[in-house]
Amino acid sequence: MITLASDFGTPYPAAMRGVICTRTDARIEDIAHDFPRQDVRAAAFWLTQTLPYFPPAVHCVVVDPGVGTDRDAVVVRAGTHALVAPDNGVALPVARELADSVEVFTWAYDDPASSTFHGRDVFAPAAAAVHEAGVDVVSELDRTTPTDDYVDLQFPTAELVDGGARGEVLVVDGFGNVVTNIPGSILESRFGGTVTVDGDPIPVRRAYAALDPGDRLVTVGSHGNVELAVTQGRGDDAFGVGVGDPVSLAL
Numbered sequence: 001m002i003t004l005a006s007d008f009g010t011p012y013p014a015a016m017r018g019v020i021c022t023r024t025d026a027r028i029e030d031i032a033h034d035f036p037r038q039d040v041r042a043a044a045f046w047l048t049q050t051l052p053y054f055p056p057a058v059h060c061v062v063v064d065p066g067v068g069t070d071r072d073a074v075v076v077r078a079g080t081h082a083l084v085a086p087d088n089g090v091a092l093p094v095a096r097e098l099a100d101s102v103e104v105f106t107w108a109y110d111d112p113a114s115s116t117f118h119g120r121d122v123f124a125p126a127a128a129a130v131h132e133a134g135v136d137v138v139s140e141l142d143r144t145t146p147t148d149d150y151v152d153l154q155f156p157t158a159e160l161v162d163g164g165a166r167g168e169v170l171v172v173d174g175f176g177n178v179v180t181n182i183p184g185s186i187l188e189s190r191f192g193g194t195v196t197v198d199g200d201p202i203p204v205r206r207a208y209a210a211l212d213p214g215d216r217l218v219t220v221g222s223h224g225n226v227e228l229a230v231t232q233g234r235g236d237d238a239f240g241v242g243v244g245d246p247v248s249l250a251l
Contacts, residue, residue, distance in 0.1 A: 001057040002127050005031035005047065006119060007038060008062070015117075016060070016124040023128035026058075038065040040090045042171045042243065044153050045179075047094040049223055056080035058135065060119075060127035063090050068115035073107040073122055074150055075130060075138055082135045084127045086118070089153025105144035158182040164196075164250040169243050170225070176234025177227050180247050184220030196250035197228065197239065208232075218249075 002020055004013055013033045020028060031050050035043040043063040051059055056079075064071075064086040072087035079099030083091035084107070095102040112121030126143075133141055158167030158181045167182040187195070190204040195218055203211060204218045211217055213232040216239065221227040226249065229235040236242060 001029060001055065002026045002131050003029045003031050003051070003054060003057055003059045004033070005035065005043070005050075005059065006033045006062040007035040007043065008033050008119065012117065012119060015120045016062075019120055019124040020060075020128045023125065024132050026128070026131045029054075029057075031059075035063055036171075036243075038063065039243070040065065040088050041153065041155070044090045044093045045155065045171050047090070048097050051081070051094050052097050054081075056135065058127050058131045059083045059091075059094075060123050061085040061090055062119040062123050064088065064118060067118050072147075072150070073109055073118070073126060074147075075105045075107050075126065075144055077103040077105070077135060077138050080135060082130050082138055084123050084130060086123075087151050089151040092150075092153050093155060103139070104147055104150045105138060106147050106150075108143045108145070156181055160186070164248065165226075166246065166248050167226075168247060169241050169245050172236045172243060175229075176236045177221065177229045178235040178239060178241055178247075179221060179223060180226045180228070182226040182247065182249055184224050184226055186249070186251070187218065187220055187226060190251060198248050202228075 040063055074087045076083040076091045076095045078095040081098045085091040107126050109122045158165050165182045167180045169178055170181050171179045191206055194201045194203050202216050202218050208231055211231045215231050217229050219227050228239045230238045
């Protein structure tokens with residue numbers, strides 16, 4: 001299997017699929033092509049929420065603000081998975097979720113046909129080549145070189161303090177739910193009660209529908225982090241926060 005993920009929208013992923021289909025008969029699955037444009041951290045986060053549920057595969061990830069520059073292409077081997085991506089850190093958080101240890105290789109490529117579409121000209125052919133060779137022999141491919149000099153990406157860690165936590169917004173999903181980097185374990189004894197978010201008392205509930213439409217709530221999402229949400233509404237609008245904004249939680 002080869003999976004595809006990008007911020008391309010349409011129709012660009014179709015060209016990537018076409019390139020892969022001419023080189024391998026691998027099953028192709030689309031993860032998403034509507035990641036926030038050029039937001040490497042958001043793409044990295046959503047990959048951690050999706051790829052661990054897949055069987056062994058080659059994952060082609062292209063969120064690439066540096067397309068056309070001298071940034072490297074990399075292949076990251078994570079156990080029985082391989083990720084083909086630009087060297088901007090997008091593949092590293094999920095690689096660490098997929099395996100206890102990871103190996104990173106630079107991928108040598110010829111001058112692409114386009115300096116603006118490496119997804120088609122660099123990463124799709126690389127994904128097909130890795131799939132055809134096999135993840136277990138990535139290190140033996142002519143185009144791969146082991147490297148310790150790569151861009152890593154670490155999600156920021158919330159600061160747990162007496163009586164609460166200080167963190168930030170990691171992503172906002174399509175429903176407007178605000179995903180913070182504050183661990184959900186902090187709310188274990190608070191369901192049914194309230195916490196204070198940036199100075200306002202907010203109910204803590206396990207389900208979005210536990211309150212009336214339009215009511216704000218704090219919950220723990222499927223990712224295990226604290227979420228700010230609204231019953232049948234948008235949490236980002238109701239709480240007035242966006243990606244990267246600070247969030248303060250008092251218990």
